[in-house]
Amino acid sequence: MRRDIFQAIADPSRRAIIALIAMQAMTPNAIAEHFDTSRQAVSKHLKILTECELITNQQVGREIYYRLEIDKMKEIDQWLEQFKKIWETKFEQLDNLLQTIQKKENEK
Amino acid sequence: MRRDIFQAIADPSRRAIIALIAMQAMTPNAIAEHFDTSRQAVSKHLKILTECELITNQQVGREIYYRLEIDKMKEIDQWLEQFKKIWETKFEQLDNLLQTIQKKENEK
DNA sequence: TAAATATGAAACTAATTGGTTGCAAATGTA
DNA sequence: TACATTTGCAACCAATTAGTTTCATATTTA
Known part of the structure; x- marks a missing residue:
């Protein structure tokens, strides 16, 4: 499954996630609170965004913070x-x- | 079928078409010559690009010229x-x- | 240690995608 | 007028997508 930055931003939910974590890193649970979909659906979006390196994550205890890799956005x-x-x-x-x-x- | 500019540019073939006609308008046949796929497949891409207003067309005789609407690109x-x-x-x-x-x- | 919390992964599903082939309509040409 | 050219559209198909529910794992807390 080849992941592509243009395919990643094609989905409105993913664009919203990108905008949401642009200024500060967030956990999947915190992100999911902003949407109607399930936490697992958000988790899948985060996986896709990670695969194309638009976001990275860092674990802190049992929480995992996701942040935008702003340099990757420059490719667009x-x-x-x-x-x-x-x-x-x-x-x-x-x-x-x-x-x-x-x-x-x-x-x- | 809601058409969206981000969904339109998600496909590599469509990005190639956009780049191809950016400088000069082209007919579907002329565009298809640049790709491995069929003319009809190109036609479907042109339809999608038209639906989200990224391109417009103008008929000249039996030929139809497609051109990029550069202003729409600004939305990205x-x-x-x-x-x-x-x-x-x-x-x-x-x-x-x-x-x-x-x-x-x-x-x- | 037991319970609660945070997360990812797997299995499944309905809808969408990008491609194909075949056909019809419109226009130009012999 | 008959034929070739240019194009769009419909029907079909395999692959992918975005979502769901269920379950397993890791970490914190009582």
Whole structure:
């Protein structure tokens, strides 16, 4: 089961968990209190998030604290880079459809 | 079937399609040539991307050109904003687990 | 030591996913 | 008009997903 950061954030519950533990580490029980689902369901989400290294955990007594690995979140931003180049320059104002058709015409 | 931008980019094929048409609009046939899968599979991906408004299309004769709606991509960036605040400030250097435990101690 | 608490894992299920093949509709071309 | 091209849609299928319930293990507490 290959885990992927984009697949991990596809689920709304997982995005909510990520946002929840972003500022401070939390235990599975504490996280589950914020949702309607069972603790076990949260636990499965935490497992998936751990597998793709978006979160890590640390045991303290019988509690296990989960925290966000903020550096991993940067990978999403890195993927967006290629599109930022498009929307940050004024390139977006050109009609790429017209470009495509014109190019095709020129090839004839 | 609720379509969501995060669910849309979860699939690697769809991310590839997005990157492919980012600079210039393309027809389903042209897009499919870049992949191993069938034209119909590409068509289904285009449908999903259209449903969440990440792409739009325009018919020219019997061809249909699909283009990226770059503004919609910004929504991913907007979601990332909350985490950028964390990684851009040096807040990340604080150990949030220690914070949490200390806070808990203080509450006793 | 016994009971309570915190957690993960396994087994099961209904719904969704991503792919396929086959077909119909619309448009362009000979 | 007849035929080729471009496309979307429906039906089907195997794999995956997100949830549940049940159970086992480890740690703290009475």
